[in-house]
Amino acid sequence: MSALKHDIEFTLNGVKRKLTVDVTMNALDMLRDAIGLTGTKYGCGEGECGACTIQVDGVSLNSCLMFAVDCNGRDVTTIEGLANDPRADALRDAFVEHGAVQCGFCTPGMVMQADHLLHKHGHPDEACVKRGLEGNLCRCTGYKKIVDAVVACGATE
Amino acid sequence: MTVAEKKHRIIEPDSLIGKRIAKMDAPEKASGRTRYIHDINLSGQLHGKILRSARIHALIKSIDTSAAKALPGVHIVITGADIPDQRPIGVAKDHFPLKVGRVRSERDEIAAVAAESEEIAEAALKLIKVEYEDLPVIGKPEDAIEPDAILIHPEPHGADGTHLHLKQGTSIAHKGKPDNIAMRFDYAHGDVAQGEAESDVVLEDTFKLHYVTHCCMGVSGMIAEFDASGNVLMYSNTQVPFLHKREFAEYLNIDPARIRIIQPPIGGGFGSKLDIYPFEVICLYLARAAKRPVKMLFTREEEFLASPTRQPVLLTLRSGCRKDGTLTFRQVHTLHDNGAYTSWGATTPFVMMQTFSSLYRVPHCDYHTAAVYTNNPYAGSFRGYGNLQATFAIEQHMDMLAQSIGMDPLEFRMKNAQDAGEVTGQGMSFKSCGFKECIRTAAQRSDFSHKFGENQANQKAPGTIKRGIGMASMLHVGGGAKIYPSDGCGTILKMDDFANVTLITGASEIGQGSETVLSQLVCEELGLPISAVTVVNNDTAITPWDVGVHASRTTFIAGNSAIGAAKKAKAKILAVAGKKFEIAEDYLDLRGGFVIKADSGEAVIELSKLLRNLHFQDKAELVMTTFYYEPPSVHQDKGFKGDVSAAYAWGTQVVEVEVDTETGNVKLVKVTGAHDVGRVLNRLGIEGQIEGGIVMGQGYAFTEDLMIENGHMKNPNFRDYKLVTAPEIPEMDVAFIESMDGEGPQGAKGVGEAPAICMAAAAANAIANATGIRLFELPFTPEKVYRALHGQTPKLYWKPWKAE
Numbered sequence: 002m003s004a005l006k007h008d009i010e011f012t013l014n015g016v017k018r019k020l021t022v023d024v025t026m027n028a029l030d031m032l033r034d035a036i037g038l039t040g041t042k043y044g045c046g047e048g049e050c051g052a053c054t055i056q057v058d059g060v061s062l063n064s065c066l067m068f069a070v071d072c073n074g075r076d077v078t079t080i081e082g083l084a085n086d087p088r089a090d091a092l093r094d095a096f097v098e099h100g101a102v103q104c105g106f107c108t109p110g111m112v113m114q115a116d117h118l119l120h121k122h123g124h125p126d127e128a129c130v131k132r133g134l135e136g137n138l139c140r141c142t143g144y145k146k147i148v149d150a151v152v153a154c155g156a157t158e
Numbered sequence: 159m160t161v162a163e164k165k166h167r168i169i170e171p172d173s174l175i176g177k178r179i180a181k182m183d184a185p186e187k188a189s190g191r192t193r194y195i196h197d198i199n200l201s202g203q204l205h206g207k208i209l210r211s212a213r214i215h216a217l218i219k220s221i222d223t224s225a226a227k228a229l230p231g232v233h234i235v236i237t238g239a240d241i242p243d244q245r246p247i248g249v250a251k252d253h254f255p256l257k258v259g260r261v262r263s264e265r266d267e268i269a270a271v272a273a274e275s276e277e278i279a280e281a282a283l284k285l286i287k288v289e290y291e292d293l294p295v296i297g298k299p300e301d302a303i304e305p306d307a308i309l310i311h312p313e314p315h316g317a318d319g320t321h322l323h324l325k326q327g328t329s330i331a332h333k334g335k336p337d338n339i340a341m342r343f344d345y346a347h348g349d350v351a352q353g354e355a356e357s358d359v360v361l362e363d364t365f366k367l368h369y370v371t372h373c374c375m376g377v378s379g380m381i382a383e384f385d386a387s388g389n390v391l392m393y394s395n396t397q398v399p400f401l402h403k404r405e406f407a408e409y410l411n412i413d414p415a416r417i418r419i420i421q422p423p424i425g426g427g428f429g430s431k432l433d434i435y436p437f438e439v440i441c442l443y444l445a446r447a448a449k450r451p452v453k454m455l456f457t458r459e460e461e462f463l464a465s466p467t468r469q470p471v472l473l474t475l476r477s478g479c480r481k482d483g484t485l486t487f488r489q490v491h492t493l494h495d496n497g498a499y500t501s502w503g504a505t506t507p508f509v510m511m512q513t514f515s516s517l518y519r520v521p522h523c524d525y526h527t528a529a530v531y532t533n534n535p536y537a538g539s540f541r542g543y544g545n546l547q548a549t550f551a552i553e554q555h556m557d558m559l560a561q562s563i564g565m566d567p568l569e570f571r572m573k574n575a576q577d578a579g580e581v582t583g584q585g586m587s588f589k590s591c592g593f594k595e596c597i598r599t600a601a602q603r604s605d606f607s608h609k610f611g612e613n614q615a616n617q618k619a620p621g622t623i624k625r626g627i628g629m630a631s632m633l634h635v636g637g638g639a640k641i642y643p644s645d646g647c648g649t650i651l652k653m654d655d656f657a658n659v660t661l662i663t664g665a666s667e668i669g670q671g672s673e674t675v676l677s678q679l680v681c682e683e684l685g686l687p688i689s690a691v692t693v694v695n696n697d698t699a700i701t702p703w704d705v706g707v708h709a710s711r712t713t714f715i716a717g718n719s720a721i722g723a724a725k726k727a728k729a730k731i732l733a734v735a736g737k738k739f740e741i742a743e744d745y746l747d748l749r750g751g752f753v754i755k756a757d758s759g760e761a762v763i764e765l766s767k768l769l770r771n772l773h774f775q776d777k778a779e780l781v782m783t784t785f786y787y788e789p790p791s792v793h794q795d796k797g798f799k800g801d802v803s804a805a806y807a808w809g810t811q812v813v814e815v816e817v818d819t820e821t822g823n824v825k826l827v828k829v830t831g832a833h834d835v836g837r838v839l840n841r842l843g844i845e846g847q848i849e850g851g852i853v854m855g856q857g858y859a860f861t862e863d864l865m866i867e868n869g870h871m872k873n874p875n876f877r878d879y880k881l882v883t884a885p886e887i888p889e890m891d892v893a894f895i896e897s898m899d900g901e902g903p904q905g906a907k908g909v910g911e912a913p914a915i916c917m918a919a920a921a922a923n924a925i926a927n928a929t930g931i932r933l934f935e936l937p938f939t940p941e942k943v944y945r946a947l948h949g950q951t952p953k954l955y956w957k958p959w960k961a962e
Contacts, residue, residue, distance in 0.1 A: 100842035140426050
């Protein structure tokens, strides 16, 4: 149980912070258990569902597949970090208005992935959005309203 | 605005019904702020983990927990032997939470640990030593009913927690089973022999339905805590808190009044949280022993292994019709793979027989199910509750019967479809029924008849890509289902001094949007904006009784209950206003936050002002009302006859596919749905339900497959289970038929389960239309389709179970 520990320093949602983490810990557990930001969700722990999607240096990834120590020196953004971003506000509003949220468990990961997609593609069409959200599973909505929300948000920018 | 203008202010009519109203909880969820059970931690909390069987079917010879107990950070280690008051759980009360003496499936719970952290608890599990003696495994339901089959439940369970070796004088909780039959269902109306004699065409086919599971994105979990007086607080994801409160009390041998269940937002339900599972009772045992809060969360692998499944079914259907297209009879035998224990899956015949007996007019119907024990995972309730399986068989036979008499499949269905006003052989009374309109609408919008003929003509044409179109329809309860002594729901409604409403409802929110719809219904009565409503729906210490979220009942039952409470509040408000302004209350109404004159819309007084006047006076009063709604449905009799729901929902879905005959790959191109929902209350919400259901049905038909081989689950992960992903979804065109049900809230009927039901059946019909090949076994993977196209699929046949 006494795992090897390591000191890391990184930027989390715009704020610099230091932390000592087990070398075996993944970024998801660090965010949820060590730091207490629970917006990032555990869905499978194996990189197959996308519920734990975060952005690291502007690129979306599954935090369950990333070691916490690999956050060292990086710029990490979670769903909580989008709170003061007007562009992300528009995306969240689009999710709400288009009915893209049901149980909501996949939603933070979807929003993070969609935010990345909009940064990358600007005005993605339906096919591009579907492809871009391929790694994020949703069991409630059938994806249509999620895709609609992201396409609409991209179109209004 | 001058005083005179204000006085004569006209409030224009407005309604929230049928509008696209955003879900009230969506902003929190989309911001990652919603706290699911996974996100809640109590101070002093320990983490619980369960040791599951390493064998499929075996006797437990010994369990040694000493090393686990000695591990630093471990507080409690328990086995069945440590819980002398274990009571059997489940729908048939046929298993202990912690198994004693015998394991019957891979998921079986043997021991549990509560420790300082999840990591320590997991490490402790590895230190528990169990000796087994393997027994033969029953991996197929057909084998379970062989005369020499090993018995899965031969021994009685004692009420004192003992099993196998009962002490003398022990009272028996479950007496064991002399055969492997968990449950039997036998239903009949008319005389099938007569029906068969009157038939020009008779078909008999066997259909095989596979294992799928709910795959809720939020894994199962619970937090349990006992206070200093022995009262229990549970954070639970149950869909049926009030029934479970009583059941948990029984398992803990305490007064139900001592149990309080708080339901944090749920990461998906779909029927999975309708039964009490071993982990929940074990979590309570751990918390009781540790005298600390215990939190237990599944891993995703555990979620696959230890969650209920949809019931796998082997089904032989014999049905007939006359040359003129009149259905004559249906005879159905099913073999349900119950798995090792009995949960709600065994009772899916309640729903299946309704579809066989009553979706179309069938004068003679005979239905038999045997749900048998195997060493497989046990099946629970899952959105649609047997109806996907029943519809898969029926709607394929509808096409096949039509084809054998040379009739258009659409015409054949219209000829036999139910109408409003009919009472079926099973006693179901269709007060509102938009079935024929569903068929017509879905066919028109998809250009069904034209495409059906064109595709059929193209079957033998050159080219490897074949287009197909197929249809299927469904009937499902849409006004609750009277299974329990009451099918009701309670509401407490209170208004504050500013005309805000707190709606306290027994109905649980599981992501379906019930709190928004209930708020709309209340606002409609009280003339308020949706922002005026706060919903409280998650604490048994506060909310009034409700039977739970199941049977697509919440909008209908909780909706009528909320309306009842709001109408009482409105009556009181109008009486007060009438007296104050000396206007007969019949001439008053509520609109836009005002009391108005009903005819002109002229504002009489702001509602908040009136409420304050009522409150701050000598005889101070508040507006607070209660209402309990019990639907006018009846319990079925012993022959399963009776009008069990206050309303019935109908729907037709048309599926269009492209079959690649070189690879067997089937692309789902488009789904056109027409659903009789009574009335659309929240267009955004109902579209979401239908689309989500269609894609869940798509998964059932094409991709999802929980592979169980001789009791062993081969693919407990998303990668190999294969949920549908965003790029695979079809184009969806959904129409709503508003039959305005007389009993429904604002005319609405339940729709939660409906959209998943038709997909597999319609897809099978579409593939047949494309290729001329019929598929009787799910799912339609490229391998299966390819084999069928190349004549390599042996004809399925299961010899019908003989009713005794």
